[in-house]
Amino acid sequence: MIATDIDPRSARRVEKATLRAETAAFNDSKKRLSSKGATIAAVVIAVIWTIPTFGLFVTSFRQPADINTSGWWTFFTHPDLTISNYTNTLNFNDTLTVGQSFVNSLVIVIPATLIPISLALLAAYAFAWVEFRGKNILFVGVFSLQVVPIQVALVPLLLLFSNGVTIGHWAVFPGLNLSGTDGSFARIWIAHTIFALPLAIFLLHNFIAALPVDIMEAAKIDGASHGQIFFRIVLPLARPAIASFAILQFLWVWNDLLVATIFAGNNPPITKLLVDLAGTYGQQWYLLSAGTFLAIIAPLIVFFSLQRYFVRGLLAGATKG
Numbered sequence: 001m002i003a004t005d006i007d008p009r010s011a012r013r014v015e016k017a018t019l020r021a022e023t024a025a026f027n028d029s030k031k032r033l034s035s036k037g038a039t040i041a042a043v044v045i046a047v048i049w050t051i052p053t054f055g056l057f058v059t060s061f062r063q064p065a066d067i068n069t070s071g072w073w074t075f076f077t078h079p080d081l082t083i084s085n086y087t088n089t090l091n092f093n094d095t096l097t098v099g100q101s102f103v104n105s106l107v108i109v110i111p112a113t114l115i116p117i118s119l120a121l122l123a124a125y126a127f128a129w130v131e132f133r134g135k136n137i138l139f140v141g142v143f144s145l146q147v148v149p150i151q152v153a154l155v156p157l158l159l160l161f162s163n164g165v166t167i168g169h170w171a172v173f174p175g176l177n178l179s180g181t182d183g184s185f186a187r188i189w190i191a192h193t194i195f196a197l198p199l200a201i202f203l204l205h206n207f208i209a210a211l212p213v214d215i216m217e218a219a220k221i222d223g224a225s226h227g228q229i230f231f232r233i234v235l236p237l238a239r240p241a242i243a244s245f246a247i248l249q250f251l252w253v254w255n256d257l258l259v260a261t262i263f264a265g266n267n268p269p270i271t272k273l274l275v276d277l278a279g280t281y282g283q284q285w286y287l288l289s290a291g292t293f294l295a296i297i298a299p300l301i302v303f304f305s306l307q308r309y310f311v312r313g314l315l316a317g318a319t320k321g
Contacts, residue, residue, distance in 0.1 A: 060085055060289035067286040085290035092277060092287070098270070098294060105269035106298065107185055108260065109253045112192035113246055119193070120200030120245075121238070125230050127201070128209040129216060139205070145198040153194070154262060161187045161263070184265035191259050196249055207241035208234055243309035250302050254295075270295045 055072040061081045062072065090098050126132075127139045161178040178187050211234065219229050257271040264272070274295060278285040 056289050056292060059286070060293055062286075064286045067289075085287055086294070088284075089277065089287050089290045089294060092273075098273060098291075101268060101270040101273040102294075102298075104264070104267045105254060105271075107267075108188050108192075108264075108269055109250055109298075111185075111189045112196075112253045113249045115189060116193045116196035116200050116249065117204075117242060117246060120197055120204050121235070121242070122230075123197075123201045124204035124208050125226075125234055127205050128211075129229070130226065139201075142198055143202050146202070150191075150195055150258065157187075157191055157194075158262075161190075184263060184267045187263040188259055191263060192249075192253050192256070196252075200245055200249070203245055204238065204241050207238055211237055240309040243306040247303055247306050251299055254299055 058072045058075050059067055061083065062075060062085075063080055063082055064085070066074070066078075066080060092098060123142070127135060161176055163177060176190075215233060216229065219233060224232075254269075255271065256269075257275070260269045260271060270291075274288060274291050277287040277291045
């Protein structure tokens with residue numbers, strides 16, 4: 001009788017073996033690339049890179065009058081801290097509140113991260129382990145789409161989300177009719193999914209293609225279908241790659257302003273709030289420092305929650321061969 005279940009112990013052994021191989025590759029690269037000079041240079045670069053962020057953090061607690069008249073480094077000689085910037089930012093209620101913009105960003109970023117990952121996983125598995133005609137050409141075509149800038153596709157996307165293109169009585173290009181306020185979130189989800197798929201498929205394909213051939217062949221011999229292999233073997237082993245791309249996509253969508261400004265309509269994210277905080281003539285620009293640190297709360301939570309997978313995901317495919 002042909003068994004249809006995959007032994008979970010075999011999957012765990014393969015996962016441990018893959019982890020050991022990735023760790024060995026990382027340690028080997030660390031030994032070859034690490035030196036005292038490189039370490040000192042990395043520390044210096046990290047300190048220089050952190051100085052603007054630290055200055056922004058100090059500015060967020062300074063008095064508005066001090067911010068307008070002196071640099072943040074004067075804080076060390078004349079410290080005068082206040083939380084009024086954060087209070088004014090939280091109470092900011094011109095056209096958009098902080099809470100509403102924060103919720104809008106979450107509603108935008110969660111589907112815009114999960115949808116491309118779900119579709120990319122299926123495509124990456126097909127490119128890696130399913131044989132079909134024209135697979136290599138199609139994969140190169142998908143990968144080459146990364147060179148297309150998002151600005152080039154804005155007008156076609158606007159046509160796609162509207163009633164399309166008609167010439168006379170002929171519908172040359174049918175639209176999705178998402179031009180209203182109700183479709184604002186759907187427009188952003190579709191736009192971010194379209195531009196995330198090429199990179200997502202490429203990264204996940206490298207990881208999935210590097211999985212041991214033996215476990216795949218053993219699963220097929222046991223009678224497992226592609227669906228069983230995908231859900232019981234590939235998904236558990238691909239968690240590092242999934243987490244790595246999830247971090248990148250989450251940060252990209254959360255910090256996006258261009259797509260949100262064009263397609264969000266009456267549901268703008270927190271990046272739009274940061275623009276409004278400065279006021280029409282930039283008279284309240286000191287609120288931007290406090291608003292910036294309020295805006296990075298969610299990205300920090302996501303990064304520190306998934307960082308243990310990040311290095312493993314970046315080494316995706318490094319042990320293949």
